[in-house]
Amino acid sequence: MTKKKKRTRMIAAVLLLAVLAVTYVLVLRADFNGEDVEEETEEITVLEIEREDISTVRLENSYGTLQFAYDGETWTSEDDPAFQLNQDSMSALFNRLNPLTAVRDLGEQEDLEAYGLAEPVITISITLQDGQEITVYLGNDSSDGNLYFMTSESGSIYTGDSYLATAFDCQLSDLEAEEEEEEDASSEESAESSEDASAEEESAESSSDSSEEESSESAEESSVEEETVSGE
Structure with missing residues (x-):
């Protein structure tokens, strides 16, 4: 080679x-x-709040303060008890806290102002059925498109889905029951009233028919008696 x-x-x-x-x-x-x-x-699980465990909620956002009560089945507005809340919308809103998840845990930070948490943009204060109070603070948007938040259960600052702020930055009118639901309820009441009226009419007709038959029978009996007397 x-x-x-x-x-x-x-x-x-x-x-x-x-x-x-x-x-x-x-x-x-x-x-x-x-x-x-x-x-x-x-994802990091930060909180798990079962909707059934909620007693009252105080929501502070850009529109002001909203207060709600929950009895395990029905949501009501403590500010306006007669206001008809959309129950599905309310349940969906607070299901976002079960669980409340984060993308990153930044640990404890001294400068809360840098994250918009010295004066939170949105504060969600929840009182549970057992009297425990839990608060969630939502701050500024983070550089990765999420938002900074923290809770009363930990000193850590987290980043999470920015839609959380969009969902909770609502006013009472956003949570109003839809007109279709009210119309359906009215339609059901009208239908029930119509059925009751029809039943009453049928009952009245039956009574009238019975009276006519009785009158006819009485007339026939009288006629027979008269013929008998005449024959005698």
Whole structure:
């Protein structure tokens, strides 16, 4: 074997090793980045509040303050007890707290103002049936498109879904029962009234028919008696 051939084979071997080394590094980097993404997107459970455990809620947002009461089945407005709340909308709203999840836990931070939590944008104060009070504070939007929030149960600041602020920044009229529900209730009442009226009419007709039959029978009996007397 000539020196030229040996040199060529050596160069080829070196190039092959270089390609394998680069491939190995790229694979490791891809796996590492993949693990990072999974860790970053894994949700953190911060709170779990069962809707059935809620007694009262005080919601402070850009529109003012709203207060609600819940008896395990029905939501009512403590500000206006006669106001008809959309029960499905209320339940869906507070189901967002069961569970309340976060994307990142930033730990305890001294400068709450930097996160909009020194004076929270939205405050949700919940009193449970057993008297326990839990408060959720929503702050500014974070740089990753989420929002900063914290709770009375921990000193940590978290980032979570920014839609949480959109959902809870509502006014009483946003939670009003839909007109269709009220119309359906009125229709049912009207239908029941119509059925009752029809039943009364049928009863009256039956009574009238019975009276006519009785009158006819009485007339026939009188006629027979008169004929009998005349015959005698």
